[in-house]
Amino acid sequence: MTTITARERLINAAIEAFAEKGFAGTTTRDIASRAGMSPAAVYVHHDSKESLLFTVSIEGHRSALDVITKAAASSTDPIERLRSMVYDFSLWHADNSRVGRIVQYEYHALSDEHRAEVATFRRSIEKTMQDALADGVGQGVLDVDDVPGTAFSLLSLGVDLVRWFEPGGSRSGDQLASLHADLAVRMTRRT
Amino acid sequence: MTTITARERLINAAIEAFAEKGFAGTTTRDIASRAGMSPAAVYVHHDSKESLLFTVSIEGHRSALDVITKAAASSTDPIERLRSMVYDFSLWHADNSRVGRIVQYEYHALSDEHRAEVATFRRSIEKTMQDALADGVGQGVLDVDDVPGTAFSLLSLGVDLVRWFEPGGSRSGDQLASLHADLAVRMTRRT
DNA sequence: GTCTATAAATTGATAGAC
């Protein structure tokens, strides 16, 4: 049996509201009413509006890092590994486009301390992709001139989905993730 | 001699503020003070905060469309044309990262009428890239399975720059645009 | 742990003097 606490209901309401209107454009009244509570009830469960954002952001970053880390460990073949990493990272952004939008676009709205904490996850995501490319080059299977730049570009394909992707649109997440994986291989394979 | 009107000073102030804090996070007082004026002076030159955003957004869209349209006309060779289009589009986003951020991230903050007006520019940008790919496939030079999806992915490389690019950082706009152009050719060239 | 009521500050925008 799944019990949804009032705290979790507020987080889900915050995800909806922040993704739709942005952090600054969202009022605590909006979050409270989406969760079926009075404005005052928010503060029983969360310290502030920003702490709500931090909860959403840190969990989103943790989840995205988890996905790409597991994909990186799924194979030692550089091509198959890259395909998995790009596919899973893009699919995560399609499947979690609302959280993804908050993760990517509300980074600046975090407090300095919270932003610093979240930044460590971002660096890990980038390093995971860079390491996979560098290893593929070392094995002689990939040909990548600019490893950090190419790693960033591969991640960009997934990240940019959150700008426009809506579930139930004309393209499925799987379709887009497969396309990105194909493009990634063409971008990096030694010929 | 270049005369900067009060109206233009306000637009420049709005670009700074919106890019830094987002539309909803920016106060009209902030814009006024960046332009060296009182809060009331804003409304002598612009109807509302949203009309300031619209002015920035429509000019930004117009400029980005202009850049990619000119690049599309610069060559009939599919590879050279694609290289120009991706290079120029990415460079535009690096050189205009503040306006680009407003264009890309504050689209939802426009009024319904203004958003519809801006949307026509977006469709033209996408169509220009799609047409270039389709023509390259027709000439037998490019190999692209999913033309709309690949066009979107190529544009994503440039668009996503505005999320993090800062002038004076470790990478120049030219460096990134060249990388994107190289990746674009690898993604689409027939082998 | 929820509510109603409200404090204290800030917001977009306007009035009217100069």
Next chain:
DNA sequence: GTCTATCAATTTATAGAC
């Protein structure tokens, strides 16, 4: 075309009853 002063509404967050 700029200012000071201000309105009316809204904001985040708290107080205190139940």
